[in-house]
Amino acid sequence: MPLTDRWLALGLWVVLSAAGIAAARIDFFPPAGAREAQVADAAFRLLMRLAAPVFALVVTVLVVALARRRGHGDPPPDAVVGPEHPAVPRAWFGLTAALAAYVIYNPGLVGIHEMRGDPQADVVVRVDATSWYWEVTYPESGVRSREVVLPAGRRVRVEITSRDVLHSFWIPAFRTKVDAVPGLRTVLLVTPTTVATSETHHAYRLQCAELCGTGHDTMRATVRVVDEATFRRWLQEQRRTARPGRP
Amino acid sequence: MRFVLRGLTWGALGYLGGGPGLAALVRWLGGPAWRLETVLTVGYPFALAGWLAGIGLWDAWARGWFGLAVRPVHAPGWRRYFTFCTDHKVIGLQYLVTFVGLFLLAGAMALLMRVELAWPGRSVVGPAAFNQIMSLHGIVMIAVAVAVVLGGLGNYLVPLMIGAPDMAFPRVNALSYWLVPPVALLLLGAQLVGGFNTGWTAYPPLSEINPAGQALFILAVVTFGLSSILGGINFVVTIARLRAPGMTWGRLPIFVWSVFAASLLSFTFTQYLAAALLMVLLDRQVGMAFFHFARQGTPLLYQHVFWFYSHPAVYIMILPAFGVALEVIAHSARTPLYAYRWAVGGFLGIVGLSPLVWAHHMFTSGMREGLHAPFLVTTEAISVPTGLVFLSALGTLWRGRLWLRTPMLFAGVGFLWNFLIGGLTGIFNADVATDLHLHDTYFVVSHFHYTIVGGEIFALFAALYYWFPKLTGRMYHERLGRLHFWWIFLAYNATFLPMFWLGLHGMNRRIGDYPPALAGVNLFVSVAAFLLGAGVLAAVASLGQAWVRGQRAAANPWQATTLEWQVPSPPPEHNFPAPPQVVGPPYPYGQPGLRHAVMPAAGGDR
Ligand code: HEM
Ligand SMILES: [Cu+2]
Ligand SMILES: [Cu+2]
Numbered sequence: 001m002p003l004t005d006r007w008l009a010l011g012l013w014v015v016l017s018a019a020g021i022a023a024a025r026i027d028f029f030p031p032a033g034a035r036e037a038q039v040a041d042a043a044f045r046l047l048m049r050l051a052a053p054v055f056a057l058v059v060t061v062l063v064v065a066l067a068r069r070r071g072h073g074d075p076p077p078d079a080v081v082g083p084e085h086p087a088v089p090r091a092w093f094g095l096t097a098a099l100a101a102y103v104i105y106n107p108g109l110v111g112i113h114e115m116r117g118d119p120q121a122d123v124v125v126r127v128d129a130t131s132w133y134w135e136v137t138y139p140e141s142g143v144r145s146r147e148v149v150l151p152a153g154r155r156v157r158v159e160i161t162s163r164d165v166l167h168s169f170w171i172p173a174f175r176t177k178v179d180a181v182p183g184l185r186t187v188l189l190v191t192p193t194t195v196a197t198s199e200t201h202h203a204y205r206l207q208c209a210e211l212c213g214t215g216h217d218t219m220r221a222t223v224r225v226v227d228e229a230t231f232r233r234w235l236q237e238q239r240r241t242a243r244p245g246r247p
Numbered sequence: 248m249r250f251v252l253r254g255l256t257w258g259a260l261g262y263l264g265g266g267p268g269l270a271a272l273v274r275w276l277g278g279p280a281w282r283l284e285t286v287l288t289v290g291y292p293f294a295l296a297g298w299l300a301g302i303g304l305w306d307a308w309a310r311g312w313f314g315l316a317v318r319p320v321h322a323p324g325w326r327r328y329f330t331f332c333t334d335h336k337v338i339g340l341q342y343l344v345t346f347v348g349l350f351l352l353a354g355a356m357a358l359l360m361r362v363e364l365a366w367p368g369r370s371v372v373g374p375a376a377f378n379q380i381m382s383l384h385g386i387v388m389i390a391v392a393v394a395v396v397l398g399g400l401g402n403y404l405v406p407l408m409i410g411a412p413d414m415a416f417p418r419v420n421a422l423s424y425w426l427v428p429p430v431a432l433l434l435l436g437a438q439l440v441g442g443f444n445t446g447w448t449a450y451p452p453l454s455e456i457n458p459a460g461q462a463l464f465i466l467a468v469v470t471f472g473l474s475s476i477l478g479g480i481n482f483v484v485t486i487a488r489l490r491a492p493g494m495t496w497g498r499l500p501i502f503v504w505s506v507f508a509a510s511l512l513s514f515t516f517t518q519y520l521a522a523a524l525l526m527v528l529l530d531r532q533v534g535m536a537f538f539h540f541a542r543q544g545t546p547l548l549y550q551h552v553f554w555f556y557s558h559p560a561v562y563i564m565i566l567p568a569f570g571v572a573l574e575v576i577a578h579s580a581r582t583p584l585y586a587y588r589w590a591v592g593g594f595l596g597i598v599g600l601s602p603l604v605w606a607h608h609m610f611t612s613g614m615r616e617g618l619h620a621p622f623l624v625t626t627e628a629i630s631v632p633t634g635l636v637f638l639s640a641l642g643t644l645w646r647g648r649l650w651l652r653t654p655m656l657f658a659g660v661g662f663l664w665n666f667l668i669g670g671l672t673g674i675f676n677a678d679v680a681t682d683l684h685l686h687d688t689y690f691v692v693s694h695f696h697y698t699i700v701g702g703e704i705f706a707l708f709a710a711l712y713y714w715f716p717k718l719t720g721r722m723y724h725e726r727l728g729r730l731h732f733w734w735i736f737l738a739y740n741a742t743f744l745p746m747f748w749l750g751l752h753g754m755n756r757r758i759g760d761y762p763p764a765l766a767g768v769n770l771f772v773s774v775a776a777f778l779l780g781a782g783v784l785a786a787v788a789s790l791g792q793a794w795v796r797g798q799r800a801a802a803n804p805w806q807a808t809t810l811e812w813q814v815p816s817p818p819p820e821h822n823f824p825a826p827p828q829v830v831g832p833p834y835p836y837g838q839p840g841l842r843h844a845v846m847p848a849a850g851g852d853r
Contacts, residue, residue, distance in 0.1 A: 028748065028751065029751060029752075030751070030752045030753055036683075037684075039680055040680050040681055040683065040684050043678060043680035043681050044675065044681050047674060047675055047678060047681065051671045051674065054671065055667060055671060057641075058637065058641065058663060058664075058667050059664075061641045061644055061645055062644070062659070062660060062663060062664070064644075064645070065580075065644040065645065065647070065649055065659070066649070066651070066660070068648065068649070069648070069649040069650075069651045070648045070649060070650060070651075075581065075650050075805065075806050076581060076648045076649075076650050077581070077648070077837075078581040078582065078648075078836040078837035079580065079581050079582040079646060079647045079648045079836065079837050080837040081582055081583070081646045081647075081837060084585065084586065084642075088586075088642070089586045089589045089635075089638060092634070092635075092638045093589070093631070093634075093635065096630065096631050096634040096635075097631050100627050100628055100630050100631050103627050103630075103674060103678070104623065104624050104627045104628070107678055107680050107681070108620075108623050108624070108627060108678055108679070108680075109620055109623070109624075111678060111679055111680025111681075112619050112620055112623065112679045112680065114680065115679065115680050115683060116616060116619070116679075164452065164456075165452045165453040165456070166450055166452065166453065166546060168611060168687060170687075170755065172684070172752070172753030175683065175684035176683040176684060177611050177683060177684070177686065177687070178611050178613055178683075179611055179612050179613045181540075181546055181547065181612070181613045182452060182540040182541075182546065183540030183541070183545065183546070184540075184545075184547070184613055186613035201764075202753060202762035202764050202765075203752070203753045205753075205762070207753070207755055208755075209611075209686075209687045209688070209755045210450075210687060211378070211444075211445060211446055211450070211453070211757045212453060213378070213444060213453060213457070214374045214375045214378065214444075215374065216374075216378070216757065216758065217374065217755075217757075217758035217759055217760045217761070218374075218760060
């Protein structure tokens, strides 16, 4: 192909890649209400930046190929091409392998460590899923609740199980979930950062995310992230008003 | 039709004897009364045997087992399509028409779901019905995706492309196809006994406590699996043993390689799906406890076994689509397929890695923490062999001169663009830090529709247009074809691109209701889905019309080099008067002095 075409193609690729990398800065996420959400969103943006040049390359070749097409009519004369240069596939293989290796390292393994690495927690919350509602228990104070109330700025260990089928504990604003499995206690560690409630944004809701039958879509609970003092006060109130034997 | 009626009658008799009959006998002998589900399950193998015998297996095959003379069926014209016919071209068309029909049926269910999802709250279908429709749509589409390209185009084209008279085991081939109608009947019939509501994945414990429809789902999927396994073995043996003289592995058209790779997967892994589902059936019916937590079973075990098949399954779907896309791109770009050997290496690399990645579907399942990292590594690694397929496609486009007919639009533009999006978003799903949020949301729904619909179904359309003159002897309408492409392509992207946003913003999958804040985008998606449905329907209708009324096509309208184009359209029984002699690479465009094959009798070599 003519040299100018090659420069045009290179230019198009650079422009498209830059556009893609810039697009990764757009804020298209729901509110990020936990440290884990910041990690996940950063990983998402990093993956977008890494994917942008790949995406741009394919689009560039498509555009060039379409621009040079030989019409719809009779078959065009065959393309006369020289022998394949063996270095090209090797370089391609090497580059894609290097890119994959980088993605595996970051955000891959780094992300796992940041999301799940730290097992320490300040507050423990137990969650029991039953078709189709959630029960939340605070074992340290014996309080039971139908809504999830969490202190901002503290690391929370949520211990989850199910009494019947699979469910999944998901608060979209926290960007992480884990299934509720009968016979198993699964664990989710989150550090809520912002004071907010389900009224602030629907991403602050506890939503069942594993198909569990008829009531699956509406198997939700309210989430309230409050400051530490409010949290303590709320626990005390709950303890005072709770009648024995009833949540 | 005589055979179909006989099959249905014998099937019904088999069921009555083996199901209610046996139940009555047991009761009469003083045994326990069977539940409906047990009657259905026990009766089914008898019904299946009756159906298969009636449709022609008895005459054409089984009589021989008892020392009687076999009576191969000979029916004239279109009636062949309703008999136990062993011609691979008849079987290919049987597969194609059946699965395109099922595709339209399940597509209608998708539109029904999109009506419900157009507005928050409940509008047309209740929650229980929604789950049933969703599950039926899912499993029927999975079956379509597994069989439409591999079973349909693979059966029709592979023997032709390798210069063989038929498949290695023609009767096994007919059996593979005739196992399919019972699958469809079971899945639809299941709706009469409560249906199934677990999606196509059938996770226990839900799949162990729901109505009897789930048992029929299991029998259907196991039957379909049997058909897949038989088909896989048949392709592998055919490609390994029946290539024409001179057709070395390095001269195989790339589509044949893709069928070979997909078939290796389908006969190696399908049995794991059957195993997982049969364990559910045993739990349900004879009180076993594989997945029953209260009796030391474990629900997570199911997911491991299930995905050990079902991840390779997505490559059973997509590998033949890769083959179609590369095949069409090479012929349309009028140049040898670029980096042919690397593309084959890519296929085999995918086959090698695909059994090592299954637990990327289980990052949020509560499986052991230490399993996250290894499955992240293997999964991201699979992007390298996949990249080789892109290398081959892009290099061919770059060096070629595009002849931009409808098949090329579907393969070159549609497939590459859509699968690019599907593939790149897969990296987000394979990354634990992002997947913990994205899993089980519309982000995933969009991702897998981009690979299966945007990838495989677009490749199916490319193939239908490209091989249309071969299959039917007629030509499709080129202008309409291009119009349909742009319509489907734009509507497709308008439907599925916004779903990524929905998933990111907290819309989980398999739901009929969602937070009101997501209403606007959902309405947009629903409208676009209807435009897409209309486009698909229009394209299929215009192809159907061309099949009956289209202009006669020349034997080789694309002036293509591969063997299937060197015989009349449609090809005669047994394809070639004598084996062709293969003397060169499959795509010798612009390579003076090189040719792919020399035909035995009169006829060109291009
Ligand atoms: C007009 C085109 C289509 C539309 C609008 C559509 C729409 C949908 C919708 C709304 C769902 C439910 C999503 C959920 O909540 O999980 C779904 C699920 C699904 N679809 Fe489609 N679909 C279309 C075509 C296809 C095709 C062609 C295939 C495969 C070849 C397919 C395969 C699936 C599968 C496997 C599921 C998952 C079901 C499950 O979770 O068990 N779809 N689709
Ligand atoms: Cu649920
Ligand atoms: Cu997978």
